[in-house]
Amino acid sequence: MSRQTSRSSALFETLLYGADYNPEQWPASLWPEDMRLMKLAGLNMVSINIFSWALLEPALDQYDFSQLDRVMDLLAEHGIAADLGTATAAPPPWMSRQYPDILPVTREGLRFSHGSRQHFCPNSKNYRREAAELVRQLALRYRKHPALRLWHVNNEYGCHVPACYCDNCAVAFRSWLQQRYGSLEALNEAWGAPFWGQCYSHWEEILPPRLTPAQPSPAHCLDYQRFMSSSLLECFLNEARILREITPQVPVTTNLMAGFKPLDYFAWAPHLDVIAFDNYPAPTTPPSEVAFTHDLMRSLKNGQPHLVMEQAPGPVNWRPQNPQRRPGELRLQSLQAVARGADGVLYFQWRQSRAGAEKFHSAIVSHDGSERARIFREVEEIGAELKQLAPFVAGSRIAAQAALLMDWENWWAVEYQPGPSDRLRYWDLLLAYHQPLYASNIPVAVVSPESNWQGYRLLVAPLLYLLRPGLAQKLETFVAEGGILLTTFFSGIVDVNDRVVTGGYPAELRRLLGLRVAEFDPWTETMSNTLVIEEGPLQGHYACSLWGEVLELEGAQALGHFASDYYAGGPALTVHHLGQGRAYYLATQPEEAFRQRLLSQLCQEAGLTPLLEAPSGVEVSRRLTSDGRSLYFLLNHNQQEVTLSLPSGHFRQLPQGETRSGQVHLGPRSVLVLEAES
């Protein structure tokens, strides 16, 4: 069942602003001071109880909710909502002593120990039963508590243990495979088992892809990634089902991790009531990449506002070096989230821990314990601003114009090693094609092969290595009905079981693209070529890297060609007219300048125009309200002031309401929110 339409879009009616709150690390005498400071900082929601299992259940089936009762009551008294954790992400030490099988095992066969977190095997029946029982107790106790606003299941699934290889998992994997394939014959066929003679005669012979002398089967590995994503989702559902049964009115979520390869978030999303994710860009991550993660997270539920469940108010502690954020950076990051569709921003964490592995992770309240630290003051200012913006913004949505196709299964398959090239990075290629749209201020939705693409005129689908059943046909229909499609090299190679579709690449895409790939040529770092466009708006010579191909045209038209090497003169960029649309194909990875020009042209062809013309480094996003207002967010990521010209129309600066027109100035790292009638 998809739950994505079962809730109103303005799930929370305001902009959430909050933090992870771990009062169990502090004496209760400090909690009233926490409340005072939270109100001062403008918080309206906190995530609690994330790692409290050992406190709630200090011994098997002995529960103690006294501390949590007190915390929930305090929050309710102060009008702060609880994002209530289920506390199952870190089993208590007594549990792994009692049930050693809950501890996960590495690929090499080494069993983890307790003492940190996430030391649970997702397929341990003991773990699942104990987690379910705790969740039932929690839900029954707080079902009617006024502070309860959101359920936070577990924490960052898969972060440290994306896969377990224990005997529990072996058993569960076999069941999963039996469901998927029905028979060993089908499995052997799907996995290409005769290769290296690894045909299975009994189900019990099948193991997780453990340590092997040579590479394990790609199809085996791919299925194990599917199985593990599914196993962890089952852990989520194990808890969510109970929560929904007992508190059907309370939304349920967990904190995702943006571009996290091990979990297929498109498969997870229908089971979450709201998408929440942890936003930890590195200091060196460009704003465009952060924008992409917002676009992805927001798109998981078709544009429904999402939440930033965690972000660091200052430095984290787990990078090699962790400098402070410079003044203004935090506001820019927080407003970028709202600009790109988030209805809430929460920090990790409220009060900086004095002990434990994360004690040097920043928090709103620093180790000094007072409100005078710069971080606190910045958080307080942002809180005040969001509070004023909330009535205008909450519940409004992004209207994406272009779509970018992403598929976790493709990601898993295309990066299997050894492959043609270890330089192929699916995430980087998605970024490479999102970036020009971002730079042009074209709103983008990230869609999956199973999404509904109707309404988009432009679809960019790089590196379509693995084609799920029906995808090629769906793409053909899209183009035939007038869509503009761009795809790239190394597409149309394998089926859903990572088996090459023989008969000529790009297999099912040949008819759509009007070409055949006779050879693909993965380049080393020292190899390159030049893409030559002889005429037209793209005319020029462009450096290209990573990959080349020898194409044979079967209806497509060459727009550009390679300048050198044995395929000099061969097509490098093609277009194929099909029905009322066009399908473009890039047989190499051209430099950014070319990708920017190409995407601009494709946008033109698709009739898409930028939200606003803005100088380089200025991000523009737009949220539309249900009553027809357009909210423009102008974010200046430059360290210098810039000037931009507003189009004609009526603009009011939010939240104060001053009228703005003509040229506006944006200070370094500053943000302007403008309302226009759309």
Place this chain on the structure above:
Amino acid sequence: MSRQTSRSSALFETLLYGADYNPEQWPASLWPEDMRLMKLAGLNMVSINIFSWALLEPALDQYDFSQLDRVMDLLAEHGIAADLGTATAAPPPWMSRQYPDILPVTREGLRFSHGSRQHFCPNSKNYRREAAELVRQLALRYRKHPALRLWHVNNEYGCHVPACYCDNCAVAFRSWLQQRYGSLEALNEAWGAPFWGQCYSHWEEILPPRLTPAQPSPAHCLDYQRFMSSSLLECFLNEARILREITPQVPVTTNLMAGFKPLDYFAWAPHLDVIAFDNYPAPTTPPSEVAFTHDLMRSLKNGQPHLVMEQAPGPVNWRPQNPQRRPGELRLQSLQAVARGADGVLYFQWRQSRAGAEKFHSAIVSHDGSERARIFREVEEIGAELKQLAPFVAGSRIAAQAALLMDWENWWAVEYQPGPSDRLRYWDLLLAYHQPLYASNIPVAVVSPESNWQGYRLLVAPLLYLLRPGLAQKLETFVAEGGILLTTFFSGIVDVNDRVVTGGYPAELRRLLGLRVAEFDPWTETMSNTLVIEEGPLQGHYACSLWGEVLELEGAQALGHFASDYYAGGPALTVHHLGQGRAYYLATQPEEAFRQRLLSQLCQEAGLTPLLEAPSGVEVSRRLTSDGRSLYFLLNHNQQEVTLSLPSGHFRQLPQGETRSGQVHLGPRSVLVLEAES
């Protein structure tokens, strides 16, 4: 028993041309098309059944040969010979479930899983028995089959698991040691057991060199390398004995891996009827190194023609990036093999897999399945050429003029770490001294300490760290009888158990070389010196690297000296006249230009002349037929055309037969085969 003289030199009477053929990965309906394409490509032999154990024996003692019967029959019908694999390189999954002890174990104690290949412990009795039984079934079934032409035992022994450290191996190692040493006293003495107090009191205390806090004993490790090379050879013999019993007329081989350190191929060679190896040079490997591997493989059986059992028709899939081969490269590599003595070239593989870890490894028939791919066309052209050349070439032999000494046991011992320098790479030093001979077009044999060196006037023996019993005396005799010997620094250091021979380096070689090494000085990367030759044809200053020594002359004469450091003025190159010959000693590693000049001079002294004067980058090799014809192979490795002058004499270009004389032009990457009366 040495089998090297029991067969005729022209084992196959033609040039073999073929591929690995894995029809079990494809529907039987495709096999007739395979036959058609094989004939088109000119194939006359295919390797089959390499990884088919699970198909042949889907459950213990249940055999099913129906598919293989069909394939063998098809091959016979089409006149294609079978290199029939014994299929023992990848046990079926059911076997490791039934006999967990067949799975090998890493040095750290981690047990491998099935699911890829080579997951067998060479000392597992269960593995040996099951493999033997399968081989017996195979041999009995196909003993009289007309397609059977060659037995292919297992596959690439040791490639992924060069050593196993399990309890099976511990037991077998003890037996091997008992045979070698007779008593624990002898073993403790040989291993220098009092060092760090690791004296053994009972045989059961002896283990494989597993994970230890500090370095394990070098002698222990050296014996374990001997034992593992021998254990894998026993696996080979376990099968070969059965094959020879049942099909005494069919030659038996396995595919070696050229410069593969873990296996002492000189010890293996007498047990193979023909040397076959897998030729996978990296795109950056210089042709001279490929030439060296051919010289080595051919020399394993004293010049008897060898086979290239596998080479990639295009890119492999297991390097970090795998670009296509450029046009012409494949022909050059294939004819280089023949030029240097091979009587056959087979590719891996026939038809590109659609599934499994190697699905992006190139094949003759690409994923598109047709004959129009460039790879297929190149293979087809080479096939046609080899077919025409075969009557002239097959069975002819290389007449080596100089010899290069190589010893696997020395390799194992000298690279034990920690040693004086981790920059000592035996293989690289062999290359450093093969290269000048290659560049001069002097045919080289690679000889072992046990080989018969009679007939060579020049012997180059770099880095003779470990001296087997009798080797020093053999070298003395060689020189005394008129030979020219060149050896280098760090020679004459240890005995066969890696124990230093005390009394002054180079120990047993002191009398031969007429010098004493007072100190050796392994240089860091930032250290260097200059070799100065004051007079004579070698006069000059030459950069040297890697190593320096302080020599004291005891009869030798200094030809060159070090220019700097605390041994400035000390000898760096010496010669010692002994009997009718001379022994040269290089106490450092001089730059290539010097090695080239030195070797040229030594060739002159030994009366050796280049086969042909050729421009740089042109490789010349010569095969001699039993009826006195000389076949010259001229291979232009340059990307430019070159011109060379033929000496006087009658030359006919093969296979067409045109007369050639005077200047001939060689296009980029092209090959010319000339016949001359010798």
Place this chain on the structure above:
Amino acid sequence: MSRQTSRSSALFETLLYGADYNPEQWPASLWPEDMRLMKLAGLNMVSINIFSWALLEPALDQYDFSQLDRVMDLLAEHGIAADLGTATAAPPPWMSRQYPDILPVTREGLRFSHGSRQHFCPNSKNYRREAAELVRQLALRYRKHPALRLWHVNNEYGCHVPACYCDNCAVAFRSWLQQRYGSLEALNEAWGAPFWGQCYSHWEEILPPRLTPAQPSPAHCLDYQRFMSSSLLECFLNEARILREITPQVPVTTNLMAGFKPLDYFAWAPHLDVIAFDNYPAPTTPPSEVAFTHDLMRSLKNGQPHLVMEQAPGPVNWRPQNPQRRPGELRLQSLQAVARGADGVLYFQWRQSRAGAEKFHSAIVSHDGSERARIFREVEEIGAELKQLAPFVAGSRIAAQAALLMDWENWWAVEYQPGPSDRLRYWDLLLAYHQPLYASNIPVAVVSPESNWQGYRLLVAPLLYLLRPGLAQKLETFVAEGGILLTTFFSGIVDVNDRVVTGGYPAELRRLLGLRVAEFDPWTETMSNTLVIEEGPLQGHYACSLWGEVLELEGAQALGHFASDYYAGGPALTVHHLGQGRAYYLATQPEEAFRQRLLSQLCQEAGLTPLLEAPSGVEVSRRLTSDGRSLYFLLNHNQQEVTLSLPSGHFRQLPQGETRSGQVHLGPRSVLVLEAES
């Protein structure tokens, strides 16, 4: 019980000169030759029996001392003292077969094998019992032997296995924790157990910090480091107690390893009768760092003369490359040891092994076996020189003027990862502040938080991250009474359990330093700043790296400020006047030139003057005899001759006694010893 005052300062009455002697590796017939050569080289002590357990006890409870008897007698006959090893560092193979639990286990759970050395778990009761029994036998047998002069317990504790994670250790760790904390409540509080919910309900749940999915608790790890240092010390005491009971008159030591992080040598030192350490600087280690290790080792027992128990006479074998020492280097290193307070220099080893992992480690007697090698001759010359110097030097002491604070527990805590920066290296920061004092020829003592600092006017205490109870008060008293203190950034952060002291950094040091650290900013490699001093003797601009801070002054005065970034103009160097002294604080890591100037100024303020004005690269050290003589050691580490001017006064060159005054010349790498009346 502290033993440090129970012995006279001149423990050995002469300068010891010797080597590790392993006669068990050689036939007994060679031993008389060893004696002859030892006398020739001037040796007066050898370390024996270090790795002989398997020879002494070839089977459980069967002892054979015949070889050792012979060696001891030979030594006595030749007037060479024995540093008698207890032989427990490498259990015999039979022992781990009989008691598998003696083998240690890695953090990942992999059990080590015998076959090298140090394969013992420090908490194995079987190991402890067997070691104790061997030691008892040894002590009883040789208690009255005239050669016995010193006990050498085990060898390089912790070198290869600084920590074991086995079940023995888990049990012992729990006992250790019970002693430390008394209750689980106290432990949970100390470890901050509610973080990630790792609260312990039973002692049995507590494990060593084994493999965990995320980072283990820092306090858990810190306690494990304490426990392991203590466990290994218990191994030492397990033997030392027996030795002291049976031979109360014979001093007991073990060979430490200088800057060895895993063992808290300040905690070990009271239990050793003399500090002995292994001095293996890399060829690239600057002399200043070697000087620091001598200062540290000498300071462990408050300036009592220490011993170099091992140093390599030539190259070692265990670096990637091991070039020879250049002529003169060995003398310089040996005399540096004496110059900085050592009363003995021993080499590893006497005779170069012919087998085993260290056979290419240099020795006094090289593989050639004779006295003619350069190493032997250099050792012989040094021996003669030390013999002549001994009457003047032995027992004299260094009078340190400045103190440098070092704390192993701080080292362990501050380098826990992930932390604010992986670029924080405590050892390097100690060096950074020792170096300027070394360069100024100011004698330095290294003190611990528990040392008596009276008598020092200057105390440098970089990176005081972890403050033990009472340390802040002790520093305040030091300053109030007139001391000059310098400390740095990231000080005053955590308590003894690595819990941050809240309320504002630097916590307990705020009153002393008169400031608050509002933010600390760990820089990446590409970040930097400039320290600006506007006026005074330090005036200038200095590059700084690694770290910056935002300070708020609370009584301190800013002497320098940052030039750029968001804290431009903020204080970077401060001073706080407290009582009669001053406390300086550096909020960044300035370049060496600044540290040199700053320390020079602080020395001036503290009334400290260099021992002698000397050119760059000349190290000057001074030993004071009990009868009032000053012995100056001038060591020219330059490769060029230098000239220096002696101050007025009477100087005699030792050992010959020539009068020296005015200008003296020091050749490259040469040493001059001068006696002056003080």
